[in-house]
Amino acid sequence: MLAFQPPQAIQQPRHFIPLHSPKPNRVTLRPSITNFTKTDNNPSIQLLCKRGDLRQALQLLSHETSPTQHTYELLILSCTQKNSLSDGLNVHKHLLDNGFDEDPFLATKLINMYSELDSIDLARKVFDETRNRTIYVWNALFRALTLVGLGQEALKLYSHMNRLKIPSDRFTYTYMLKACVAAESLVSLLDKGKEIHAHILRHGYESHIHVMTTLVDMYARFGCVRYASLVFDAMSTKNVVSWSAMIACYARNERPFEALELFREMMLASDDSFPNSVTMVSVLQACAALAALEQGKLLHGYILRRGLDSILPVVSALVIMYARCGNLELSHRVFDQMDKRDVVSWNSLISSYGPMNAGNYVLLADIYGGAKMFDEVKRVKKLLEARGLQKVPGCSWIEVKRKIYSFVSVDELNPQIEQLRALLVKLLKEMKDKGYVAETNVVLYDLEAEEKEKIVWGHSEKLALAFGLINCKNGEIIRISNKLRMCEDCHSVTKFISKFADREILVRDVNRFHHFRDGVCSCGDYY
DNA sequence: ATAGGGTTAG
Numbered sequence: 001m002l003a004f005q006p007p008q009a010i011q012q013p014r015h016f017i018p019l020h021s022p023k024p025n026r027v028t029l030r031p032s033i034t035n036f037t038k039t040d041n042n043p044s045i046q047l048l049c050k051r052g053d054l055r056q057a058l059q060l061l062s063h064e065t066s067p068t069q070h071t072y073e074l075l076i077l078s079c080t081q082k083n084s085l086s087d088g089l090n091v092h093k094h095l096l097d098n099g100f101d102e103d104p105f106l107a108t109k110l111i112n113m114y115s116e117l118d119s120i121d122l123a124r125k126v127f128d129e130t131r132n133r134t135i136y137v138w139n140a141l142f143r144a145l146t147l148v149g150l151g152q153e154a155l156k157l158y159s160h161m162n163r164l165k166i167p168s169d170r171f172t173y174t175y176m177l178k179a180c181v182a183a184e185s186l187v188s189l190l191d192k193g194k195e196i197h198a199h200i201l202r203h204g205y206e207s208h209i210h211v212m213t214t215l216v217d218m219y220a221r222f223g224c225v226r227y228a229s230l231v232f233d234a235m236s237t238k239n240v241v242s243w244s245a246m247i248a249c250y251a252r253n254e255r256p257f258e259a260l261e262l263f264r265e266m267m268l269a270s271d272d273s274f275p276n277s278v279t280m281v282s283v284l285q286a287c288a289a290l291a292a293l294e295q296g297k298l299l300h301g302y303i304l305r306r307g308l309d310s311i312l313p314v315v316s317a318l319v320i321m322y323a324r325c326g327n328l329e330l331s332h333r334v335f336d337q338m339d340k341r342d343v344v345s346w347n348s349l350i351s352s353y354g355p356m357n358a359g360n361y362v363l364l365a366d367i368y369g370g371a372k373m374f375d376e377v378k379r380v381k382k383l384l385e386a387r388g389l390q391k392v393p394g395c396s397w398i399e400v401k402r403k404i405y406s407f408v409s410v411d412e413l414n415p416q417i418e419q420l421r422a423l424l425v426k427l428l429k430e431m432k433d434k435g436y437v438a439e440t441n442v443v444l445y446d447l448e449a450e451e452k453e454k455i456v457w458g459h460s461e462k463l464a465l466a467f468g469l470i471n472c473k474n475g476e477i478i479r480i481s482n483k484l485r486m487c488e489d490c491h492s493v494t495k496f497i498s499k500f501a502d503r504e505i506l507v508r509d510v511n512r513f514h515h516f517r518d519g520v521c522s523c524g525d526y527y
Numbered sequence: 528a529t530a531g532g533g534t535t536a537g
Contacts, residue, residue: 069529070529073529073530105528105529105530108530108531109530112530112531134530136529136530136531139530139531139532140530140531143531143532170532171531171532173532174531174532174533175531175532177533178532178533209533210532210533211532211533212533213532213533213534214532214533214534215533216533216534217533217534220534239533240534241533241534242533242534243534244533244534244535245533245534246534247534248534248535249534251535276534276535277535278534278535279534279535280535281534281535281536282534282535285535285536312536313535313536313537314535314536315536316536316537317535317536320536
C-alpha cells in the first residue's frame with residue numbers, strides 16, 4: 001500500500017502506477033484471473049471484511065478464487081455484522097463448493113451466524129449436515145436453541161449427546177442451565193436443572209465461576225432463593241458478576257432486605273469487586289421495594305461518584321426508585337436529565353410497568369372478604385396455591401435515621417415490641433373514647449367481633465406507625481411502606497392519629513400513596 | 528491448533 005510507504009520511497013518513480021491511485025490496482029493490471037493465487041487475494045478480502053466492506057469482499061469472492069478458512073471466518077462474521085442473511089447464504093454455498101463442508105470450525109461459525117440472523121432452522125441444518133461435530137459445534141447449537149427459547153429442544157439434544165458418550169465442557173453446562181430457564185414450562189424443568197447441577201458437581205466444575213454464577217441465576221429465575229444462596233455461599237471465589245447475580249436474585253424474589261444486606265457485604269468483601277451498573281440497578285430496585293428513600297439517596301451519590309449516572313438502566317431505576325419512595329420531585333429531576341432518545345425508551349418501559357403478582361390475588365381475596373363472600377375467598381386462595389404463588393404475609397417497613405425497620409403482624413423479635421403494643425393499646429382506648437369503632441370487615445375469616453379487632457390491631461402497619469410515633473422527631477414526616485393494600489381500619493386509624501398526634505404520615509401501599517395530614521388522607525378515601 | 532460463556536431497564 002502506497003499510503004504506508006516512507007516518503008522517500010514514494011518520491012522514487014519506480015513504476016507507472018500514478019501516485020494518486022488509492023491502491024496498486026493489481027486487479028486491473030493482472031493479465032489473467034488464473035494468476036490470482038490464494039496469497040494474493042485473501043489479504044484483500046480479509047482487509048475488506050475487517051473494514052466492514054462486505055460488498056467489495058463478496059465481489060472479490062465471486063471471482064474464481066479459493067479462500068482459506070480464515071477468510072471464510074471473516075466473511076461469515078462480516079455477514080453477521082451487516083445483518084445480511086442473503087450474503088450469508090452465498091458465503092455458505094461458496095464454502096461448501098470449495099470443500100469446507102467437513103470443517104467443524106466453520107460449521108460453528110455458521111451456526112453462530114444463522115443464530116444471530118434469526119434463522120434457527122438453518123443453524124440446525126448446518127448442525128445436521130456436519131458429520132465431524134466437535135464440542136464447539138454442539139455448544140453453538142445449544143446456545144442458538146436456548147436463545148430462541150427452544151430450551152427443551154436443547155435439552156433433548158443434550159441427552160442425545162450424553163448417550164453418544166460425548167463429554168460436556170463448561171460451556172455445555174452453562175448453556176444447559178440456561179436452556180432449563182428458557183423453556184416453556186418452568187415447573188418441570190427445575191428438576192432438570194437440578195439434574196444438570198449434579199452433572200456439574202460430578203465433573204468437578206464446582207469452583208468454576210462462570211458455571212456457578214449461571215447456576216445461581218437459574219435457581220434465582222425459578223424462585224429458589226435458598227438454593228441460589230447455597231450455591232453462592234459455596235463459591236470459593238466471587239466477582240462482580242456473581243455478587244450481582246445473587247443480589248438480583250434477592251431483588252427479584254421479593255427479598256429486598258437481603259439484597260441490601262448482600263450489597264453491604266459486597267462493599268466490605270476482600271475480593272476487589274466493585275459494584276457496577278448492573279449491581280446498582282438491582283440494589284435500587286430493592287430500595288424502591290422498601291421505599292427506603294435515604295438509602296436510595298446514598299446509592300445515588302455512589303452512582304454519581306462512580307460515574308454510572310449516564311447508563312440508561314441505572315437512570316431508569318433511579319427514576320422508579322424515587323417515585324416508589326414518594327419523592328416525585330427527585331424522580332422528575334433525574335428524569336429531566338435523560339436525553340430525548342432515552343426518554344422514549346423510558347416511556348415504553350413505564351407503559352408496561354405494573355412490587356404485580358401475588359398482591360393482586362390477595363387484593364381480590366380482601367375485596368371478597370369485605371363483602372363477606374367467604375366461599376369466593378376460598379376460591380381465590382385455591383387459585384393462588386394452584387398457580388404456585390406464595391401468599392405474602394402482611395408486612396410493613398419504616399425508615400428512621402437511615403435504618404429500615406420491618407414489621408410483620410406477629411413480631412416477637414422486635415426489641416421494642418412491648419412498648420409498641422402498649423402504645424397501641426393506649427391509642428385504641430383514646431380513640432374509642434372519641435367514638436372510633438374498628439373496621440373489622442376486612443378480616444377474611446368468620447370470627448367474633450372481639451377477635452377481629454385483635455387481628456386488625458395486630459396489623460404490621462399499625463406496629464410500624466407506633467414505632468414511627470415513638471422514634472421520629474416531631475415535625476418529621478413518618479414514612480411507612482406496606483407490602484399489601486392498606487386495610488380500611490389502618491386507613492381510618494392513621495387518619496385519626498394524624499389529627500390528634502398532629503403528625504404528617506406518608507404510607508405507600510401496593511397501589512398508591514396515602515398522605516395523611518390533619519385527619520384527612522390525600523386519597524380521599526377512594527382506594 | 529483455532530473458536531464461545533455468567534449478572535440488569537423491558
